[in-house]
Amino acid sequence: MSPFDFRPRTRILFGTGEFARLGEVARELGGTRCLLVADPGMVEAGYVQEAIRTLKARRMDVFGFHEFEASPSAAMIEAGRAFADPLQINLIVGLGGGSSMDCAKGINFVLSNGGTIRDYWGYGNAKRPMLPMIAVPTTAGTGSEAQTYAVISDDATRVKMACGDAKAAFRVAILDPKLTVSQPAALTAATGYDAISHALETLVSTRRNAISECFSREAWRLLNDNYERVLANPSDLEARGAMLAGASLAGLAIENSMLGATHACAYPLTAHYDIAHGVAIALLLPHVVEWNSQVA
Template identity: 55%
Template sequence: MVFGPASVTRAGQLARDLGFRRTLVVADPGIREAGHTGRLLDALTAVGIETFPFEGFGINPDSTMVAAGAAFAGPLHVDSIIGLGGGSSLDCAKGINFVLRNGGSIGDYRGYGKAATPLLPMIGIPTTAGTGSEAQSYAVIADAVTHMKMACGDPSAAVRIAILDPDLTLSAPRHVTAMAGYDAIAHAVESAVSSKRTPLSDTFAHQAWRLLSDCFERVLLYPADAEARSAMLLGAHFAGMAIEQSM
C-alpha cells in the first residue's frame, strides 16, 4: 500500500516496477471529468506504458458490464489492469479480470477460488473513502438478469499495490462522501461483530473505527480538510482489510 497526497503521481513507476506494459485502465466517466483519469494516464505513459481506458459501466456494475469490459480488453492483449475510482470501478476491474483470464461469465466465479488461471496483476486506486475494495480479493458484481449481487473471490484477485491518494477524494460531492463514509463505518462494525472475526481483523476494524468516527462529521463540514480526508481514506482501507480477514 502506498499512501499520501499526490501519491497517484507514483503510479507509473510502481506499475513499471511490477512489469506493466499494456494496461487496461477501468475508470468511469465521472472520474475522467474530474481529471483523475488524465493524471493517471499521464503518469503511465511517461514511463512508456501503453494504456487502454474502459469506462463502459455504471454504479453497481453488473455481469453485462463486466462482459463488455472483457470483450473490449481481449483483442488488446493487455498484461495488467488498474482500477481507478470508487468501489464500482474497482469491482468492475476485478470482474473483468476474472472473465478476461478464464472465460465464461462472471457468475461462474461466484464464491471463492474458482479461477483456474491466475488473474492479471492489478493496481487499485480508490477515489472515495468507502468500500475498501482495493484491500479485498473479492469483486461484488450484480447479475444483470436477477439483479442479485454475487461475491466472486480468488487469491489472485487481490491488487498488487493499493495507491491511497487523499487528494483524489477532494472532488467527491458531499453526498458521495457521506454515503461512502457510511459504507466504510458499516464495514468496520460488521467485521468487529462477525462470528468469523480474528485478532487481525479486530485490529484493523478497531483502528478503522477510530479514524472514521473521529473524522466523518469533520470531512462533511470541511470537505477541503486534507487531514480529515487522509484519515477517512486510510480508515476505509483498514475497514476493507478487516472485512477481507473476517469473511
C-alpha cells in the same frame, strides 16, 4: 481464541501526491499494456487524464474502459472483456470508487480465466493466474482495494454475485487523499457511512479474530474521529486521509472477518430499488445495532 490465516497480499501506498507514482508502480509490476478501468465520472474529474499521463511517462500503452455504472453488472463485465480481449493487456488499473475496482476485478476474472463472471461466483474458482492489478480509490468507502471479492449484479435477477479469489487481490493500492476531495458531499457522507459500518460489523461478527479486530478498531478510530470533519470541511486533507486509510483498514477487516445483518439487508434495497449502497447501509445500520443490542 478464533483461528485465522492472515496473508497480506496488497502493498498499500498512502500519502498526498502518491497518485503521481502510478506509472512507476505499474512499471515495477512489469506492465507495458495497461487497461485503465475508470467510471465516466473519473474522466470528468480529470483523474483519467492524469493517470494516462503518469503511465505514458513510463512508456506504457494505455487503453481506457469507462462503459459501466455504479453496481456493475455481468453485461458490463462482458463489455470490458470484449474491449480488452484483442489488446494483449498485461496490467489492469482500477481508478474510482468501489464500482471501478469491482469492475476491474470482474474483467480480470473473465479475461484471464475465460467463461462468464457467473463462473466465479463463490470463492477460489479461478484456476489460471490473473493479471496484476493496481487500485486507486477515489472514495473512502468500500475498501474494495484491500479485498479479494468483486460484487457483480446478475442482469436478469439483479442478484449480487460475490466473486472472490486470492488471485483477484490488487498487487498495489495507491491511497492519495487528494483524489477524494472533489467528490460531492452526499457521496462523502454515503461512502463514509459504509466504511463505518464495515468497521463496526466486522468488530461484532462471530467470525472476528485477533487480526481482524486490529483492523476494525483502528478503522473505527480513524473513521469515527473524522467523518464529521470531512463533511464540515471537505478540503481538510488530514481528515480526508484518515477517512481513506480508515476505509482501507475496514476493507482489510472484512477480508479477515465477515460483514453482518446490515449488509445482508442492504443488498436487496440496492438491487430492487436502486438505492445507493452507502445510503441503504445508513438507513439500516441504526436498526441493526438496536436489534443486536438486545443480545449483545
